[in-house]
Amino acid sequence: xxxxxxxxxxxxxxPAEGTVMALADVxxxxxxxxxxxxxxxxxxxxxxxxxxxxxxxxxxxxxxHAFAVRTDAGAEILVHIGMxxxxxxxxxxxxxRVKGDRVQKxxxxxxxxxxxxxxxxxxxxxxVLLTNGTAFAIAETEIGADNSAPVLTVRKK
Amino acid sequence: xxxQTVTVGSSVGLHARPAAVIATAAGAYDEEILLSxxxxxxxxxxxALMIMTLGADFGMSVDVESENADAVAEIAALIAKxxxx
Numbered sequence: 013x014x015x016x017x018x019x020x021x022x023x024x025x026x027p028a029e030g031t032v033m034a035l036a037d038v039x040x041x042x043x044x045x046x047x048x049x050x051x052x053x054x055x056x057x058x059x060x061x062x063x064x065x066x067x068x069x070x071x072x073x074x075x076x077h078a079f080a081v082r083t084d085a086g087a088e089i090l091v092h093i094g095m096x097x098x099x100x101x102x103x104x105x106x107x108x109r110v111k112g113d114r115v116q117k118x119x120x121x122x123x124x125x126x127x128x129x130x131x132x133x134x135x136x137x138x139x140v141l142l143t144n145g146t147a148f149a150i151a152e153t154e155i156g157a158d159n160s161a162p163v164l165t166v167r168k169k
Numbered sequence: 170x171x172x173q174t175v176t177v178g179s180s181v182g183l184h185a186r187p188a189a190v191i192a193t194a195a196g197a198y199d200e201e202i203l204l205s206x207x208x209x210x211x212x213x214x215x216x217a218l219m220i221m222t223l224g225a226d227f228g229m230s231v232d233v234e235s236e237n238a239d240a241v242a243e244i245a246a247l248i249a250k251x252x253x254x
Contacts, residue, residue: 143218
């Protein structure tokens with residue numbers, strides 16, 4: 013039983029409504045190469061960005077273009093909203109939670125007017141990354157997943 | 170313990186791209202490399218995410234510490250460069 017429980021791992025969901033895609037298809041070489049972390053991306057169809065997993069909010073960028081959640085097992089999941097959005101310096105983004113908050117999967121963290129933002133940056137494709145890959149591994153990836161199904165399963169190494 | 174204080178040279182601050190470059194370089198060393206701002210809790214330079222949690226903007230001072238002086242010199246030089254161009 014214990015072994016089965018261990019094998020289950022933690023499930024990471026898409027942080028936004030939209031099309032889930034492979035990280036390699038992100039239009040930015042730094043993310044596509046996996047240099048920031050392994051994971052997936054979502055082309056959002058709506059501007060609400062939610063926690064992809066239960067855990068603690070360990071990062072909300074001052075510029076509100078990224079946030080990260082540490083799961084109960086310790087995996088660190090970064091959600092980076094769009095490409096070059098750091099240059100907007102927070103313009104257009106609204107933060108709904110703060111660093112240190114306990115969050116549940118699906119809690120609204122950051123929102124924006126997607127159409128308005130899309131005009132300002134090269135892409136709103138949002139990478140979702142496991143950034144502590146030395147301690148955790150991605151066991152499964154479901155790129156075709158619909159928005160209610162988990163995309164990644166992560167497990168402690 | 171070697172220590173150096175440098176000014177962030179990346180115009181966007183130490184965010185995704187610069188943080189990834191620094192974390193990759195830090196990962197090449199066996200010794201722990203710590204970054205901190207204003208004496209606050211240091212973070213490990215091998216984690217791009219933890220670097221981002223520093224909130225280091227362009228022009229801010231970052232302390233780099235490690236047992237390995239070469240590591241301090243390399244990471245300090247990267248922080249001082251504009252890694253987002």
